[in-house]
Amino acid sequence: MRKARFAPAMLASGVFAGMxxxxxxxxxxxxxxxxxxxxxxxxxxxxxxDVGARKMHAYFEYHIEQGPILEAENKQIGVVTHCRGLWWxxxxxxxxxxxxxxxxxxxxxxxxxxxxxxxxxxxxxxxENQPGAVAGVGQAxxxxxxxxxxxxxxxxxxxxxxxxQGKLDRMRAAIEAKAAEIAADLGVGCSVEAVGHFDPVTFxxxxxxxxxxxxxxxxxxxxxxxxxxxxxxxxxxxxxxxTMIMCPCVGGLSHNEAEExxxxxxxxxxxxxxxxxxxxxxxxx
Numbered sequence: 001m002r003k004a005r006f007a008p009a010m011l012a013s014g015v016f017a018g019m020x021x022x023x024x025x026x027x028x029x030x031x032x033x034x035x036x037x038x039x040x041x042x043x044x045x046x047x048x049x050d051v052g053a054r055k056m057h058a059y060f061e062y063h064i065e066q067g068p069i070l071e072a073e074n075k076q077i078g079v080v081t082h083c084r085g086l087w088w089x090x091x092x093x094x095x096x097x098x099x100x101x102x103x104x105x106x107x108x109x110x111x112x113x114x115x116x117x118x119x120x121x122x123x124x125x126x127x128e129n130q131p132g133a134v135a136g137v138g139q140a141x142x143x144x145x146x147x148x149x150x151x152x153x154x155x156x157x158x159x160x161x162x163x164x165q166g167k168l169d170r171m172r173a174a175i176e177a178k179a180a181e182i183a184a185d186l187g188v189g190c191s192v193e194a195v196g197h198f199d200p201v202t203f204x205x206x207x208x209x210x211x212x213x214x215x216x217x218x219x220x221x222x223x224x225x226x227x228x229x230x231x232x233x234x235x236x237x238x239x240x241x242x243t244m245i246m247c248p249c250v251g252g253l254s255h256n257e258a259e260e261x262x263x264x265x266x267x268x269x270x271x272x273x274x275x276x277x278x279x280x281x282x283x284x285x
Contacts, residue, residue, distance in 0.1 A: 005030045007088060007157075008196030013232035015051055017239050019198075022051065031141070056240040058207055058280050061233040062273045063244060064261055068252030069225060076268045077215045077222035078246030081208055083234050084134075084161040084226060085168045088196030091118065091179060094189035097144065097152035111154040112142065114188040121178040122158055129167050134228065135160035135175070163200045163226050201234045204241035207280065211245050214275035220268050229254070245273050 006028045014020040026037025040046040070078050095111030119137050126135035140156035158175060162168045176192055183190035215222040236242045247269035250260040
């Protein structure tokens with residue numbers, strides 16, 4: 001299973017769009033304490049070109065859907081009109097390490113239990129904010145991470161997304177408030193840091209229309225779709241007219257070794273991308 005190593009996501013395009021400084025990006029650390037800048041240097045990918053030196057007339061990004069909708073609807077092309085906004089909230093819960101066998105239940109300060117209750121709250125808050133809202137927890141780190149010791153510290157990240165700005169901010173506030181309440185009830189310390197964020201994105205109507213027209217002209221079945229994942233196009237939209245093209249993926253699997261698309265899906269998306277880009281290039285003065 002693949003995962004985002006550094007937070008926030010899309011660091012490079014975020015720097016290009018002026019959302020992050022180079023120093024900020026280079027200083028981001030992974031779970032092992034290695035920095036983004038050091039790792040780029042190690043693999044020989046630390047570039048020397050000035051940020052923003054390459055100007056863009058328009059930006060098109062072709063990607064698998066990373067979800068099950070296009071396949072379920074039997075559509076070849078997803079015309080991406082919007083991208084969900086996102087908050088990544090990293091919670092640090094501080095309890096008391098204690099032996100699981102010899103510590104009475106009523107005398108525990110259980111950071112793991114607090115995390116479990118917060119995860120339930122995240123699920124409930126997402127369901128209360130339908131349609132279009134999603135949230136969940138996919139990463140957690142227990143310390144000392146022993147099978148017979150209650151954790152003294154638990155660090156985990158809540159990922160919440162929706163295309164509605166007001167709903168996005170309300171969900172964040174509700175999750176943080178409920179987490180603080182749960183932690184207080186259990187005597188557990190609770191702190192939170194926003195480690196990733198971008199507002200909902202409405203892609204450029206003209207470039208979106210060119211993608212749709214290309215799909216129609218080429219005879220591919222298509223539908224409007226909202227991207228549930230973050231993409232470089234979200235930051236590129238800050239500096240140039242931008243949009244995305246999506247093709248289906250088998251079972252909606254993504255960030256997984258079983259991720260799969262067909263040659264026909266790949267070819268259809270590439271065909272639409274080519275024609276949309278050529279039409280855009282032909283109108284450049």
